[in-house]
Amino acid sequence: MSREEEFVKKLEERFGRRVRDPRIQRARRIFVEIDGKDLREVLTYVKNELGFDHISAITGLDVGEDIELIYHVAYENSIELSIKTKVSKKDPRIDTVADIYDPAGIYEREVHDLLGVVFEGNPDLSPLLLPDDWPSGVYPLRKDKSFEELRELVEKSGVSGK
Amino acid sequence: MVKIVVGPQHPALKEPERFLLETEGEYVKNVRVRIGYIHRGIEKAMENRTYIQNLYLAERICGICSDAHTTCYVQAVEELLGVEPPPRAKFIRVITAELERIHSHMLWLGVAAHEIGFDTLFMYVWRDREIVMDLLELISGNRVNYAMNTIGGVRRDLNSEHVDKILKGLNVLEARTKEYIKMIEKEPSVLKRTVDVGILSKADAIKYGAVGPTARASGVKRDVRADDPYAAYDETPFNVITSDGCDCFARIIVRAEEILESINITREALKKLPDGEIKIRVKPRIPPAEALSRVEAPRGELMHYARSNGTDKPERYKVRTPTLANIPALCKMLVGGYIADVPIVLAGIDPCFACMDRVLIVDHEKKKSEVWDLEKLRRYGREWYSKR
Numbered sequence: 432m433s434r435e436e437e438f439v440k441k442l443e444e445r446f447g448r449r450v451r452d453p454r455i456q457r458a459r460r461i462f463v464e465i466d467g468k469d470l471r472e473v474l475t476y477v478k479n480e481l482g483f484d485h486i487s488a489i490t491g492l493d494v495g496e497d498i499e500l501i502y503h504v505a506y507e508n509s510i511e512l513s514i515k516t517k518v519s520k521k522d523p524r525i526d527t528v529a530d531i532y533d534p535a536g537i538y539e540r541e542v543h544d545l546l547g548v549v550f551e552g553n554p555d556l557s558p559l560l561l562p563d564d565w566p567s568g569v570y571p572l573r574k575d576k577s578f579e580e581l582r583e584l585v586e587k588s589g590v591s592g593k
Numbered sequence: 594m595v596k597i598v599v600g601p602q603h604p605a606l607k608e609p610e611r612f613l614l615e616t617e618g619e620y621v622k623n624v625r626v627r628i629g630y631i632h633r634g635i636e637k638a639m640e641n642r643t644y645i646q647n648l649y650l651a652e653r654i655c656g657i658c659s660d661a662h663t664t665c666y667v668q669a670v671e672e673l674l675g676v677e678p679p680p681r682a683k684f685i686r687v688i689t690a691e692l693e694r695i696h697s698h699m700l701w702l703g704v705a706a707h708e709i710g711f712d713t714l715f716m717y718v719w720r721d722r723e724i725v726m727d728l729l730e731l732i733s734g735n736r737v738n739y740a741m742n743t744i745g746g747v748r749r750d751l752n753s754e755h756v757d758k759i760l761k762g763l764n765v766l767e768a769r770t771k772e773y774i775k776m777i778e779k780e781p782s783v784l785k786r787t788v789d790v791g792i793l794s795k796a797d798a799i800k801y802g803a804v805g806p807t808a809r810a811s812g813v814k815r816d817v818r819a820d821d822p823y824a825a826y827d828e829t830p831f832n833v834i835t836s837d838g839c840d841c842f843a844r845i846i847v848r849a850e851e852i853l854e855s856i857n858i859t860r861e862a863l864k865k866l867p868d869g870e871i872k873i874r875v876k877p878r879i880p881p882a883e884a885l886s887r888v889e890a891p892r893g894e895l896m897h898y899a900r901s902n903g904t905d906k907p908e909r910y911k912v913r914t915p916t917l918a919n920i921p922a923l924c925k926m927l928v929g930g931y932i933a934d935v936p937i938v939l940a941g942i943d944p945c946f947a948c949m950d951r952v953l954i955v956d957h958e959k960k961k962s963e964v965w966d967l968e969k970l971r972r973y974g975r976e977w978y979s980k981r
Contacts, residue, residue, distance in 0.1 A: 457672070459821055460885055485802055487887075487896045488913035503885065503896065508815035511885055513898075534802035534921045537626075538913075544629075545636075560629035571637055572909075578641050581634065 435461055435510060438481060445476060464515045467525050473514060474502065474531050482506055486532040491542040493574045498523050498546050504532070518548060520573075527552035545572040599935060599970070612927070612939075619931050619977075624924040628917070639910040643877065644670050644744060647907070652738050654912060657700065660693045661890035662897075662912075663742040668823055669899040670744050671875075672884035679870040682746035683825040687862045688759070689732065689741045690824070690888075691855040695766065696725045697891035698806075698848045698855075701943045702773065705845055708936045709786040710975045714776065721769045728762045731755060746872025756863050763856045770852045777845060786978065787841035791926040791938035794839055803922035804915050805893020806851065807942045809835045810843035817889035829861045841934075841941045848943075877905045890915050892943050916944045933974040 432440070438461060439453045450473070451464040465473050477483040483504040490501040497517040504512050518525050527550040529536035539550040540559040547570040550556065558565065571581055599612040611630070615623040635654055639647045651666035652659045664686055671678065678686075699722040706714035726736050732755050733739035741747050777783050793803065798811035808815055816833045818826040834850045836843035879901040886897045893915035902908040919942040926938050 456884075462883070484799055487894065487918075488898070488911065490898045490909070490911040492900065492909045501898065503898070508817065508820040508894070511821070511887070513885060532802070533800055534918065537917065537921055541917075555625075557627075558629070559627065560632045562629075571634060578634070578637055581637065 433458075434506075435459065438506070438510065438512065439463075441481060442473075442477075445480075446473065449473075459510045461510065461512045462515065463512070467516045467518055470502075470514075470516055471526050471528060471531065474504070474528050477504060477512060477514075478531055483510075483512055486535050486538070487511065489535065489538040489542055491546040491548060491572065493520075493546065493572060495574075496520055498548055498573075500525065500542065500548065502528070502535075523548040524551055526550070529553050544570075546570050547573070597932065599939070612924075612935075614927070614932070614935065616932055619933070621927050621930055621932060621935070624927045626920055626924060628920075636910055636912060639907055641906065643905045644879065644907065645877070647910070648740075648743060652740060655890075655914070656737055657697050658693060658890045658892065658895075659738045660689050660741060661888050661895050663740075664690060664824065665886045665888040665890075665895050665897040667742045667744050668888070669884045669886035669897045670879070672886065673879045673882045673899055673901045674744070674875055675882075676745060676873060676875055678746040679873060680825070680867045681750075681869045682871045684828075684862050684866045685747045685749075685751060685871065686742065686824040687826060687829055688751070688859055688866075689729075689739060689747075691859045691862070692725055692729050692732075692759075693739070694855045694891045695852050695859075696722060696729065697943075698852050699725065701848060701891075701940075702845065704943075705841075705937065705940050706783075708940045708971065709783065710971070711780070711782050714773070714780075714783075717769075718773065721766065724762045724766055728759050731758055743872060745875045746870070748872070750871050751866070756866075759859065759863060763859060767853060767856050770849060770856075774846070774849050777849065783845070784842065786934075786937060787845060788838075790841045790934050791844075791930060791941050792839050793922055793926050795837075797925055798839075798922060801922040801925050802918055803893075803942075804918045805889070805891070805943075806844060806847045807893065807919050807922060809833065810847040811839045812837045815894075817887050817894050821887050823886075823888060825862060825865075826858075828865060829858050831858050831861075841937050844941045844943075878903065879905070881908075892916055892919070894918060916942070919944070931977075933977040936971055936974055 435455045442450045449465060449469050453463045455461055483506045485505040487503040487505050492499045498520055499515060499517050502514045527539060536553060539553050540556055542548050543550060543556045544558055544560045595616045597614040597616055599614060611627040613625040614621050635650055639650055651662045654662045699718050703715040703718040729739060730736050732751060733741050733749060741749060793811045795812040798808045798813045812835055814833050814835050819833050831854050834847050834854055836847050881901055881903050883900045888895045895915055896913040898911040900908045923942050930938060
C-alpha cells in the first residue's frame with residue numbers, strides 16, 4: 432500500500448463518510464471533500480496525527496451558488512492533500528484555521544479580499560491585496576464581475592491603489 | 594512607543610510590502626504587514642485567456658524567476674491534459690531552471706551585501722552574474738522572461754555549441770562562488786552584521802510555514818526538487834543544502850552553496866541530456882479536471898492550482914508565490930530584533946528585492962511623522978552599528 436493510500440485509509444477510518452470522494456490523482460496528490468463544519472476537526476487530525484505540518488495555500492473558487500475552498504496541506508514537503516469544502520455565497524462564513532496552521536491567517540486574508548469569505552475567529556481580515564478604498568461588496572475573483580468591469584471600476588471610482 | 598512604517602516599495606520591483614513596525618527604543622516589538630501595492634489581477638486575467646496566451650502571463654508573474662512560474666504553469670496544464678513532455682524537454686527545463694537559480698541567488702547575494710554596506714562584494718557578484726545572464730540569453734534569446742517552456746515541452750533546443758559555452762561559464766562561476774564563500778566566512782563586516790541577526794528557529798520555521806532557502810537556513814531539510822520531484826530532477830541527484838545557523842549569515846551561506854549545487858545539477862543534466870523531440874503537440878481545449886503543480890523556485894516552494902472546464906480557458910488559476918509563504922516567518926524574525934537590522938532581515942528572505950522604497954517614521958511622543966527612504970534607513974543601520 433502506498434503512503435497516499437494509507438493516508439486515505441486513515442482518513443476514512445477516522446471520519447467515515449464525512450470524508451467524501453477521496454481521490455489519488457497521481458503520486459503525491461490527494462484530493463478529498465468534507466463539510467465546512469468538519470473543517471477544524473479534519474485539519475487538526477491531519478496536522479497532529481498524520482504529520483501534514485505545512486499549509487501550502489488556500490484556494491477559493493466561485494462555483495455558482497457556493498464558494499469552494501481548498502486547503503492544500505503538505506506531508507514532509509512531498510504529499511499534497513487538498514481538502515475541499517463549500518460555503519454558501521449568500522452567507523459565506525467558515526471558521527478560521529489560523530490557530531491550527533499559523534500561515535493560514537494570511538491566506539484567509541487573501542481569500543477574504545478576493546472572494547468575500549469571512550473566516551470567523553481570524554483576528555486580522557484587513558485588506559491584504561486590494562486597495563484601502565476598494566468598494567465594499569466587490570470581490571474580484573467572483574464570476575459576476577468581469578475583468579473589464581473591474582478595470583472600469585478601478586478607473587472610474589478613482590481607486591488609487593494607495 | 595514609536596511606530597515605523599516600512600514600505601510600500603517601489604512598484605518597479607515585484608512584491609512590494611509595507612511593514613508597520615511598533616518599536617520600543619531600538620527594538621522591534623510588533624509587525625503588521627500589508628501587501629498588494631502592485632496587485633495586477635493576474636489570476637482573474639488568466640480566466641479570460643486561452644491556455645497558450647496564459648503562458649505569456651505566467652512568464653510575467655515574476656521578473657526574476659519567470660522560468661519557475663512557466664514551469665509550474667505548464668506542468669499544471671500538462672497534468673490537466675494528461676500528457677508528459679518528452680525526456681529531452683524535461684532536462685532542458687532543469688538546465689534553464691538551475692541557470693535561473695544561479696542568477697537569482699547571485700542577484701540576492703549582491704543585494705544582501707549592499708544592505709549591510711559591503712558594496713565591494715555587491716559589485717563583484719553582480720559583475721560575475723553577467724556570465725550566467727549571457728548563458729541564459731544564449732540558450733533562450735532573452736536575459737529575462739526566457740520563454741523556454743511551452744505546453745508539452747520546451748520551445749528551444751540546445752546544440753553542442755550551447756553545451757560547450759555553458760560548461761565553460763559554469764567553471765568560472767564555480768571558481769568565483771568558492772572565492773565568495775571564503776571571503777564571506779572570514780569578512781568581519783559580514784559576520785558582525787549577520788551572525789545571530791534575524792533568528793528563526795527550526796521549530797518556528799516549520800510552524801510559520803517558511804519555504805526555500807529561508808527554511809533550509811533554519812535546518813529544515815525541504816526542497817520540492819528532492820521531495821516532490823518534477824521535470825528531470827529525479828535523474829539529477831543533488832544535495833539539499835541546510836544550515837543550523839538560523840540567522841542571516843546562514844541564509845547567505847545556504848544560498849551561496851546552493852549556487853555550487855546548481856552548477857553541479859546543470860553539469861549532470863548536460864551530461865545525461867537525452868536525444869529526441871523537445872515538444873509534443875497538444876489540444877487547445879481541456880476537459881474538466883484539476884491539477885496542483887509545485888516547483889522549487891529560487892525563493893522556495895511555488896504552488897499553482899488549475900481547474901479546467903472543457904473550454905480553451907481555465908475555470909480558475911491560483912498562484913501562491915514563495916515570498917507570501919515566507920512573510921509570517923519574516924514577521925517572526927523581525928520581532929525582538931533591532932531597527933537597524935530591518936533591511937538585512939527583510940532582505941534575508943529574498944523577497945525578490947527587499948527594497949524599502951519609503952519608510953514612514955511616526956514618533957508618538959513628538960507627535961510628528963517623517964518619511965524615510967530606504968537609503969536613510971540603511972544609513973541609519975550602518976551608523977548605528979559603527980557607534981557600537
